[in-house]
Amino acid sequence: xxxNKRKSxxxxxxxxxxxxxxxxxxxAGCGKKDNTNTTxxxxxxxxxxxxxxxxxxxxxxxxxxxxxxxxxxxxxxxTDPQNAMYLMIPQYKEQELKRYIVYKEYEKKATEEQLxxxxxxxxxxxxxxxxxxxxxxxxxxxxxxxGLTVDDAKAIAKTMLAASAVIEAKRVEFSEDIPDEDxxxxxxxxxxxxxxxxxxxxxxxxSDPATGEQSRTEEEALSRANEVKEKLEKGGDWGELAxxxxxxxxxxxxxxxxxxxxxxxxxxxxxNAALTQEIGVIGDPVKTTxxxxxxxxxxxxxxxxxxxxxxxxxQLRESIxxxxxxxxxxxxxxKLEIKVSLPQEEPAPAEDAGNAATxxxxxxxxxxxxxxxxxxxxxxxxxx
Numbered sequence: 001x002x003x004n005k006r007k008s009x010x011x012x013x014x015x016x017x018x019x020x021x022x023x024x025x026x027x028a029g030c031g032k033k034d035n036t037n038t039t040x041x042x043x044x045x046x047x048x049x050x051x052x053x054x055x056x057x058x059x060x061x062x063x064x065x066x067x068x069x070x071x072x073x074x075x076x077x078x079t080d081p082q083n084a085m086y087l088m089i090p091q092y093k094e095q096e097l098k099r100y101i102v103y104k105e106y107e108k109k110a111t112e113e114q115l116x117x118x119x120x121x122x123x124x125x126x127x128x129x130x131x132x133x134x135x136x137x138x139x140x141x142x143x144x145x146x147g148l149t150v151d152d153a154k155a156i157a158k159t160m161l162a163a164s165a166v167i168e169a170k171r172v173e174f175s176e177d178i179p180d181e182d183x184x185x186x187x188x189x190x191x192x193x194x195x196x197x198x199x200x201x202x203x204x205x206x207s208d209p210a211t212g213e214q215s216r217t218e219e220e221a222l223s224r225a226n227e228v229k230e231k232l233e234k235g236g237d238w239g240e241l242a243x244x245x246x247x248x249x250x251x252x253x254x255x256x257x258x259x260x261x262x263x264x265x266x267x268x269x270x271x272n273a274a275l276t277q278e279i280g281v282i283g284d285p286v287k288t289t290x291x292x293x294x295x296x297x298x299x300x301x302x303x304x305x306x307x308x309x310x311x312x313x314x315q316l317r318e319s320i321x322x323x324x325x326x327x328x329x330x331x332x333x334x335k336l337e338i339k340v341s342l343p344q345e346e347p348a349p350a351e352d353a354g355n356a357a358t359x360x361x362x363x364x365x366x367x368x369x370x371x372x373x374x375x376x377x378x379x380x381x382x383x384x
Contacts (some may be wrong), residue, residue, distance in 0.1 A: 055343070056097055058336045064101060066343070067147060072100055074146040075156050078139065090342070098338050102329065105336065106163035114165040122158035129153055170328065175321035183313065186320055187305050193264035194312065197274045198299040200238055200256045202228050205247035205291035215247075216291070225285035225292035232282050232294065247291065260299070262312070274300070 053066040076096075077084040086092045110118065129150050133140050143149070187194065204225040208215045216224070228245045232238065239255040246252035263271045269288045277283045277297045285292035303312075 053343075054341065056101060056338055056340045058101055058338045062101070062105075062336070064097065069097055069100065070146055071148045071152050072156055074142060074148045075153055077142065078153075094340050094342060097340055097342065098333055101336060101338055102333050103160055103163040105332075106166045107159045109166045110162040115162055118158045118161035118165065121161050122154045125157040126150055126154035167325070167329070171321055171325045174324040174328075175317055178317055178320050182320065183316060184305050186316060187308070190264070191302070191304075192275055193262075193271070194303040194308065195263050195275060196260050196301045196303060197263050197297055198257070198259045199261070199274050199295055199297050200242075201248070201251070201258070201270075201293045201295040202232075202238075202242050202246040202256050203248040203291055203293050204228065204245060204285075207290070209247060209249055218287075221291045222285060222287075225294050229282055229285065229294045232296075270295075273297075 054063045055066050055069055056064040073084070073087060073096075076087070087096060107115075107118075129139075133143075133150070143153075202225075204216070204221045206214060206216050206218060206221045224245065228241055231241060238257075242252045242254075242256040246256055248256070251257060263274045266274065267288050269286055270293060273283060273286045273293070273295055274297055277295060279297050279300060282294065282296045285294055287293075308316075
C-alpha cells in the first residue's frame with residue numbers, strides 16, 4: 001500500500017476492465033446520470049443507436065459517434081465509477097475519447113491467440129452482467145437509459161481486453177530491452193529517491209478519510225498540528241498522541257511509525273522532508289494534499305546501485321518501461337490524426353468538479369497512497 005505503482009495511464013483503464021471481467025461491481029450512484037445522451041460513450045458495433053452525431057474522426061476514415069462513445073462511458077460508470085467522475089472535466093473526457101480510439105485500433109493488432117482469450121474473457125463478462133441484471137434494477141436502468149445492451153458491453157470489453165493484451169506485450173518488450181547501463185543511469189539520476197528512512201509522524205487531515213469530505217480548514221489543521229508538535233516537544237508520548245490526533249489510518253495505532261521505507265513511496269512533500277529534515281528533531285508541520293504532518297526522521301540511509309535489492313531493480317526497470325510505453329502510445333495516438341468534436345457542455349458545478357478532482361484522496365494513509373491510486377489523472381506519485 002505504501003508504494004507508488006507508477007501505472008501507465010494507457011494500461012490502467014484496461015486493467016480495470018480485466019478486473020471487471022472477474023467481478024462486476026456496481027457503484028451506488030451509477031444510475032444518477034443525465035440521460036440526454038450528450039455525454040458520449042460506447043463501442044463499435046452497437047445496435048439501435050439513437051444518435052449518429054460524429055464526435056471524433058481519425059486516419060483512414062475512422063469515426064466515433066456520440067451514441068457509441070456514450071455506451072463506452074456507461075460501461076466505464078459500471079466498471080470504474082471513480083474514473084467516471086473525472087469525465088465531468090472536458091479535457092479529461094476528450095483524452096478518454098482519444099484513448100478509446102487507440103484501443104479500437106489496437107484491437108486490430110491483436111494476434112489470433114490474444115483475440116481468442118479476449119473473446120473468452122468478454123463472454124465471462126457478458127454472463128456476469130446478465131446475472132447482475134436479474135437483481136440490480138439500477139444497473140438495468142443505467143444500461144437502458146444509455147442504450148447499452150449486454151452484447152454492446154461484451155463488444156466493448158473484448159475491444160479493451162484485446163488492446164490490453166497488445167499494450168501489455170509492448171510493455172514487457174520495453175522492460176526486457178533495458179540494458180544494465182540504462183538501469184544504472186536511471187538510478188544515478190534519482191539516487192536520493194532510493195534512500196531508506198524510518199519516520200514517525202502524525203497527520204492532521206483536512207478531509208474525512210472515509211468520505212473525502214472536508215473535515216477541517218487548512219488553518220484549523222495547521223493550528224492542531226502545531227498543538228501536537230508542542231506536546232511532543234514537551235515529552236508527549238508518540239503512541240498516545242498518534243492515537244488521539246492522527247488521521248492516518250495506516251500508522252496511528254503504532255505511534256505514527258513508518259519503518260525503513262524507500263522514500264519514493266511517499267508523496268513529494270513528505271518524501272522531501274524525509275530526505276532533508278534533521279534526524280531526531282521534530283520539524284515544523286509539513287503540508288501535503290492530505291493536511292499537515294508533524295514528522296520526526298529517526299533514521300536515514302542512502303542506497304548505492306550495487307546495494308539495490310533485486311526487487312528495487314525490478315521496480316526501477318518497470319518505471320523505465322512505463323515511461324517508454326507512455327511515450328510510445330502517445331506517438332501512436334498522434335499518428336491517428338484524431339480530431340475531436342464533442343458537444344460543448346455547461347461547466348460542471350465547482351463542488352462537483354472539486355469532488356471529482358479529489359475523490360482519490362479518501363481512505364489514504366499519510367504517505368499518500370491507498371485510495372489515491374485509483375485516480376488516473378496523475379502518473380508519478382499517486383497523490384501529489
